[in-house]
Amino acid sequence: MPETGFGLLIPIVFGLALLFVWEVVTRGANVPQVLLPAPSQIWARLIDSVPTLIADFQQTFMKSVLAGYAMGCGAGFVVAILVDRSPFLKRGLLPIGNFVSALPIIGIAPIMVMWFGFDWPSKAAVVVAMTFFPMLVNTVAGLSQASEIERDLMRTYAASYWQTLFKLRLPAAAPFIFNALKINSTLALIGAIVAEFFGTPIVGMGFRISTEVGRLNIDLVWAEIAVAAVAGSAFYGVIALIERAVTFWHPSVRGGRA
Amino acid sequence: MNKPIVVSAKNLGLTFPTGDGDVIALSDVNLDIAKGEFVSFIGPSGCGKTTFLRTIADLEQPTSGTLTINGLTPAEARQNRAYGYVFQAPALYPWRTIAKNIALPLEIMGHSAAQQSERIARTMELVNLAGFEQKYPWQLSGGMQQRASIARALAFDADLLLMDEPFGALDEIVRDHLNSELLKLWARTQKTICFVTHSIPEAVYLSTKIVVMSPRPGRVIDVIDSPLPHERPLDIRETPEFLAIAHRVREGLRAGHSYEE
Amino acid sequence: MNKPIVVSAKNLGLTFPTGDGDVIALSDVNLDIAKGEFVSFIGPSGCGKTTFLRTIADLEQPTSGTLTINGLTPAEARQNRAYGYVFQAPALYPWRTIAKNIALPLEIMGHSAAQQSERIARTMELVNLAGFEQKYPWQLSGGMQQRASIARALAFDADLLLMDEPFGALDEIVRDHLNSELLKLWARTQKTICFVTHSIPEAVYLSTKIVVMSPRPGRVIDVIDSPLPHERPLDIRETPEFLAIAHRVREGLRAGHSYEE
Amino acid sequence: ADQLTLQLKWVTQAQFAGYIVAKEKGFYSDADLDITIAPGGPNVAPEQVIAGGGADIIVDWMGGALAAREKGVALVNIAQPFKRSGLMMICPTETGITSEADFPGHTLGVWFFGNEYPFFAWMNKLGLDTAEGGDVTVLQQSFDIQPMIQGQADCISVMTYNEYGQALDAGYGPDNLTIFNYTDMGNDLLEDGLYVMEDTLEDPAKVDAYTRFVKASMMGWEYALENPEEAAQIVVDSDDTGGAELAHQLYMVGEVSKLVDATDPALDMATYERTVKALLDQSIITAEPEGGFTTVVTDGL
Amino acid sequence: MNGKTLPILIVLAAILVIWYAAAIPMNAPWQERLNERAGLETSFIEFVGQTWSQAKPLLPVPNQVFGEIWNATIGTDITSKRSLAYHASITLSSTLLGFALGTLLGVGLAVVIVHNDASERSLMPWIIASQTVPILAVAPMVVVGLGAIGVTGLVPKALISMYLSFFPVVVGMVKGLRTPEGIQLDLMRTYNATAWQVFSKLRWPASVPFLFASMKVGIAISLIGAVVGELSNNAGGGLGVRLLTGSYNGQTIQMWAALFIAAALAAVLVIAVGSAERVANRAMGAQT
Numbered sequence A: 001m002p003e004t005g006f007g008l009l010i011p012i013v014f015g016l017a018l019l020f021v022w023e024v025v026t027r028g029a030n031v032p033q034v035l036l037p038a039p040s041q042i043w044a045r046l047i048d049s050v051p052t053l054i055a056d057f058q059q060t061f062m063k064s065v066l067a068g069y070a071m072g073c074g075a076g077f078v079v080a081i082l083v084d085r086s087p088f089l090k091r092g093l094l095p096i097g098n099f100v101s102a103l104p105i106i107g108i109a110p111i112m113v114m115w116f117g118f119d120w121p122s123k124a125a126v127v128v129a130m131t132f133f134p135m136l137v138n139t140v141a142g143l144s145q146a147s148e149i150e151r152d153l154m155r156t157y158a159a160s161y162w163q164t165l166f167k168l169r170l171p172a173a174a175p176f177i178f179n180a181l182k183i184n185s186t187l188a189l190i191g192a193i194v195a196e197f198f199g200t201p202i203v204g205m206g207f208r209i210s211t212e213v214g215r216l217n218i219d220l221v222w223a224e225i226a227v228a229a230v231a232g233s234a235f236y237g238v239i240a241l242i243e244r245a246v247t248f249w250h251p252s253v254r255g256g257r258a
Numbered sequence B, C: 001m002n003k004p005i006v007v008s009a010k011n012l013g014l015t016f017p018t019g020d021g022d023v024i025a026l027s028d029v030n031l032d033i034a035k036g037e038f039v040s041f042i043g044p045s046g047c048g049k050t051t052f053l054r055t056i057a058d059l060e061q062p063t064s065g066t067l068t069i070n071g072l073t074p075a076e077a078r079q080n081r082a083y084g085y086v087f088q089a090p091a092l093y094p095w096r097t098i099a100k101n102i103a104l105p106l107e108i109m110g111h112s113a114a115q116q117s118e119r120i121a122r123t124m125e126l127v128n129l130a131g132f133e134q135k136y137p138w139q140l141s142g143g144m145q146q147r148a149s150i151a152r153a154l155a156f157d158a159d160l161l162l163m164d165e166p167f168g169a170l171d172e173i174v175r176d177h178l179n180s181e182l183l184k185l186w187a188r189t190q191k192t193i194c195f196v197t198h199s200i201p202e203a204v205y206l207s208t209k210i211v212v213m214s215p216r217p218g219r220v221i222d223v224i225d226s227p228l229p230h231e232r233p234l235d236i237r238e239t240p241e242f243l244a245i246a247h248r249v250r251e252g253l254r255a256g257h258s259y260e261e
Numbered sequence D: 001a002d003q004l005t006l007q008l009k010w011v012t013q014a015q016f017a018g019y020i021v022a023k024e025k026g027f028y029s030d031a032d033l034d035i036t037i038a039p040g041g042p043n044v045a046p047e048q049v050i051a052g053g054g055a056d057i058i059v060d061w062m063g064g065a066l067a068a069r070e071k072g073v074a075l076v077n078i079a080q081p082f083k084r085s086g087l088m089m090i091c092p093t094e095t096g097i098t099s100e101a102d103f104p105g106h107t108l109g110v111w112f113f114g115n116e117y118p119f120f121a122w123m124n125k126l127g128l129d130t131a132e133g134g135d136v137t138v139l140q141q142s143f144d145i146q147p148m149i150q151g152q153a154d155c156i157s158v159m160t161y162n163e164y165g166q167a168l169d170a171g172y173g174p175d176n177l178t179i180f181n182y183t184d185m186g187n188d189l190l191e192d193g194l195y196v197m198e199d200t201l202e203d204p205a206k207v208d209a210y211t212r213f214v215k216a217s218m219m220g221w222e223y224a225l226e227n228p229e230e231a232a233q234i235v236v237d238s239d240d241t242g243g244a245e246l247a248h249q250l251y252m253v254g255e256v257s258k259l260v261d262a263t264d265p266a267l268d269m270a271t272y273e274r275t276v277k278a279l280l281d282q283s284i285i286t287a288e289p290e291g292g293f294t295t296v297v298t299d300g301l
Numbered sequence E: 001m002n003g004k005t006l007p008i009l010i011v012l013a014a015i016l017v018i019w020y021a022a023a024i025p026m027n028a029p030w031q032e033r034l035n036e037r038a039g040l041e042t043s044f045i046e047f048v049g050q051t052w053s054q055a056k057p058l059l060p061v062p063n064q065v066f067g068e069i070w071n072a073t074i075g076t077d078i079t080s081k082r083s084l085a086y087h088a089s090i091t092l093s094s095t096l097l098g099f100a101l102g103t104l105l106g107v108g109l110a111v112v113i114v115h116n117d118a119s120e121r122s123l124m125p126w127i128i129a130s131q132t133v134p135i136l137a138v139a140p141m142v143v144v145g146l147g148a149i150g151v152t153g154l155v156p157k158a159l160i161s162m163y164l165s166f167f168p169v170v171v172g173m174v175k176g177l178r179t180p181e182g183i184q185l186d187l188m189r190t191y192n193a194t195a196w197q198v199f200s201k202l203r204w205p206a207s208v209p210f211l212f213a214s215m216k217v218g219i220a221i222s223l224i225g226a227v228v229g230e231l232s233n234n235a236g237g238g239l240g241v242r243l244l245t246g247s248y249n250g251q252t253i254q255m256w257a258a259l260f261i262a263a264a265l266a267a268v269l270v271i272a273v274g275s276a277e278r279v280a281n282r283a284m285g286a287q288t
């Protein structure tokens, strides 16, 4: 337990040092507030704007990010299974999956607004498009991880495709799948925020950021960024905790001991 | 002996293509195994014992000749879950406890939870692993892992058992114990058993038929039908019949080797 | 006997904490191994043989007592590359060919390319794997993999050899052959060898000292200094001295077991 | 030659024809100036760019410039070529909106990113609550007319010279639109003006360069408005993105000509006062700005 | 025709059919309004034809998109600013540079993290936090900041690509470098191998499957980064800028064309990484 306490200490000390340098440099070099406000100014602004920040957080994170993340990861996973299930689809669908991989967010954001309207569903759709591919790639890679002898065992049981999938290949793929879940936890947030630059009701983290940049309230922009960083890190942290619990058996988690 | 034939190989051959030339793992193997037989396979390392078992199990495809299991193709037999297989390596799933590893085939074959726990308890007792139910594979010693994998293959009742050096990592005492347990099980259930071993006494003690193989290319060089009675106390190993068979096996084995000490 | 002591364990204990309670793998082990000795460890599966070897090799940390290697801590000895280790499982790297796997320690210890290929050829010859240099581990049979891992440990010249059931997956003939090769090597080089085996004859045939262990908790229950001469032809195995030691080992082993057949 | 960077408020288009033409026609180099024109975009805040030293002169709307001035970026208006606002709000007649009185209960599309001040000033004047659950629903509108075509907004913001043209192309027109023109309503805030940092005005050499710049720019505007086809072609050619279309740029030059006074870039004080009042009324700025403009450049022409 | 093309063709055909079909209802309301305004009465067939040939459709149909792609690539001088090939090459170069930098940075960080627990605790939270900073908000500051110190053109955009693409590589490689089994590490310990030897002879080869999965994601994200970077620096051109100007001018067809080129670029890049993966697997004796 003191281990974890110490473990938390390092990033906190590191972070405080970073903030201190930031404060000193911005004040010392007289950096214009419209370029980079000092942490103290950002903090003051953050405290002032709590209701706004909460409203934005709810709009962007609780709606767009979570819904899009769940659907995008789910879709990537399902397509990976489909592709795995059928060699035909593997040859036909996988290249198309690659095609979807980098549909640039700024290209699809306006289109999604066209299709799904201004409110959060269009943002969630952008998040779906962004999170789909990492999940597809990692699940496909993960599904090939079970070793030959582990598969042979299933073959001797004449296990059905689904039994092999659930009892062998998915557990073996879990480290890869969690990689995707972790990468996507931050991608989803970026996606939702960027998508709000392309038309939105007047609430949301991305809306606030773009609008307040235009108004040169850069301190509020950074307050919003701080909220995004905390929310994103917490999201990532939760996924990482679940990962430790689920893939406890993987050498990377149990510390490589034999 | 007009027992039905369980395994029948005719001119069976299997060649592995590899980056630097083909490896002939099996060549011209002819063998019939009747129901209820206990057949041991013995031969130098790399002579194709594992490959032959894997071919029976439909894990490798013969490149020539024919192989039938209960008159069916190996694939059909596998679909019928005709056999239980103990691999040469334990192949336990690291995310499952030992009990859960043994439960695996039972889950797949749809046994009820009550049946599962009854069988897990019984087979873990049999291989003397009681008390290790909740451990994970990496927390077990090599021999314990091997015993867990034996328990897993015994947990469901296949009529044909394919066992690839199941007792290789076990000491004499445990081995004797498991040998006699296996014989009891075999006598009770009339299973057909294909058993790979490196121990000549073990092969002679257990088997009704001993298949001696030789490598490069892997082929059968001797098939010995044991004259020993079905009932086999441990001290049968000192009888002249026993020693005679052991001698014949050893000679066959030596012939297959290239050492000339 | 005033040969220097290579391995010295005093009141050595090792406990693994696990999810459902501690496992005492070693308890109160006292043992001295002098330079040039050939020590066999024998005992029921799970009694702590592997754990003891791993502790010598500085792969596990004792939880009580002391252990020194050549008068140094195990960590220092490891840093001096004092030993070669043959694991119970082959532990070959799947992305390296067999030759490259054997080359691994040589690369790490900075041998020249010429030296490497000379040693690879020699040790592969020794374990009778010549011709399989360019194969990958999964293209080898179980016994061949084990032999490759033996070759890997022999390729560099450590004064202390730790061998965990190196011949477990090998047939009698290969085993006899490798046993006598090992004895020759030992006689020639005065290496100290710690050797885990499940075969009583093998232990008696090879060793100057036999350590009999017993499980739960793992401890040493008998240490037998062999009266057999250093020079050991294969037929020494029929002599009364040999059988007497084998009997004593078997009794110790049986005492450590919980079977009551 | 004096090197100066001009940061535009938006992507390369005929809205900035005067500057682009002046550069291409050599009016700047004739005035011994070496001008770099940096295109803007939805992600570029000119006020930020100039504060960071990325530009010497920016094209900006007065609302944004004065708000920035209060935030510590000492922007000063040195010239105001655009005399009128091109901003409008248009509502298809099928929405039933025929006058300001019909707004309550409807959804209005607005450009943010510093372009929202005229709209809020107007709503403020009408006494309409724009907060969530208020009289009207406000949308952050994308920079196109899709929200109207798709019926996501009942009214959308357009510039006379740009989006309105797209609406015309799409089959909308005065007969099926209700048009609220900010200038006609007297709600206009000053649009494209030229701004520099206050401290640079202390340097006579800079002031001289600015003066030459404004002068050459106005020649550019004059030339552009007189030769719309050529101007449009020049704009299309200078667009790095290849997105500009000749026909549309030609339309834009035509419309922009109604807003620009190519002969006199001086700031009109009456419009200035009105702009400041509107900004003050809705607290976009909190105090009467001091030194937000200078006539030193336009006086020197 | 080999075994690969047929499935792709069939799936493509299915997509085309769905696409054409979807375009009808999506473009219909607007077409109805147009026809109503013009007082036109049309048969269904004519109406379908109309929905497939709007100038600014909600969903342009494939022949419109590919026609535009054709015109803007083959039909246009490659050096022209109107050529999509020209813009694609701009985006491609910053993508590749950013991807190379991002992969190096990601692997470098993963190596540091795996070899030093303290650095994991101090670095990882900040690496994660860095990814939650909305890139589009910071990109302009980066571009302005770098511009102030004289760095312009390709590099700022590549840096944004790197910023986005290093993250999947870190996450994947931290896991990958830790994937060797205990016994494989123990072997290295018995040789008293140096950290570098353990890395080069064990951790690195063992992490290869993770590396390639990460690189596939990384290169795709890198392209997104390049496109986002272009938004903050319209001067340089690139597919991102094409997308924007397409959007501002209501040129849906132009947008879709740029989008397709970008996606095709991504697909080609991902497939290239996949081919490299197959080559590496073969060189490493993978079981097939």
Ligand SMILES: Nc1ncnc2c1ncn2[C@@H]1O[C@H](COP(=O)(O)OP(=O)(O)OP(=O)(O)O)[C@@H](O)[C@H]1O
Pocket: B016, B017, B018, B023, B024, B025, B043, B044, B045, B046, B047, B048, B049, B050, B051, B052, B088, B218, C138, C139, C140, C141, C142, C143, C144, C169
């Ligand atoms: N997948 C494979 N690819 C190429 N060659 C293979 C493959 N599997 C086995 N072999 C080769 O086939 C031959 C027979 O192997 P097999 O595993 O059947 O031997 P074995 O009799 O079981 O030996 P052991 O007693 O050592 O386990 C060996 O020479 C081996 O190298």
Ligand SMILES: Nc1ncnc2c1ncn2[C@@H]1O[C@H](COP(=O)(O)OP(=O)(O)OP(=O)(O)O)[C@@H](O)[C@H]1O
Pocket: A257, A258, B138, B139, B140, B141, B142, B143, B144, B169, C016, C017, C018, C023, C024, C025, C043, C044, C045, C046, C047, C048, C049, C050, C051, C052, C088, C218
């Ligand atoms: N990492 C571990 N975690 C928990 N328990 C362990 C671990 N490694 C070994 N054990 C336990 O320690 C005991 C001794 O194991 P060890 O591997 O030393 O046995 P062994 O004598 O080598 O047996 P075998 O002959 O079967 O290889 C066993 O009960 C085993 O379950």
Ligand SMILES: Cc1ncc(C[n+]2csc(CCO)c2C)c(N)n1
Pocket: D009, D010, D015, D061, D111, D115, D143, D144, D159, D162, D163, D191, D192, E248, E249
């Ligand atoms: C295509 C296009 N879309 C939107 C605007 C709106 N807008 C954004 S910045 C700005 C100031 C221009 O002087 C304006 C009006 C525009 N101009 N052109």
Ligand SMILES: [Mg+2]
Pocket: B049, B050, B051, B088, B164, C141, C142, C143
């Ligand atoms: Mg075998």
Ligand SMILES: [Mg+2]
Pocket: B141, B142, B143, C049, C050, C051, C088, C164
């Ligand atoms: Mg062991």
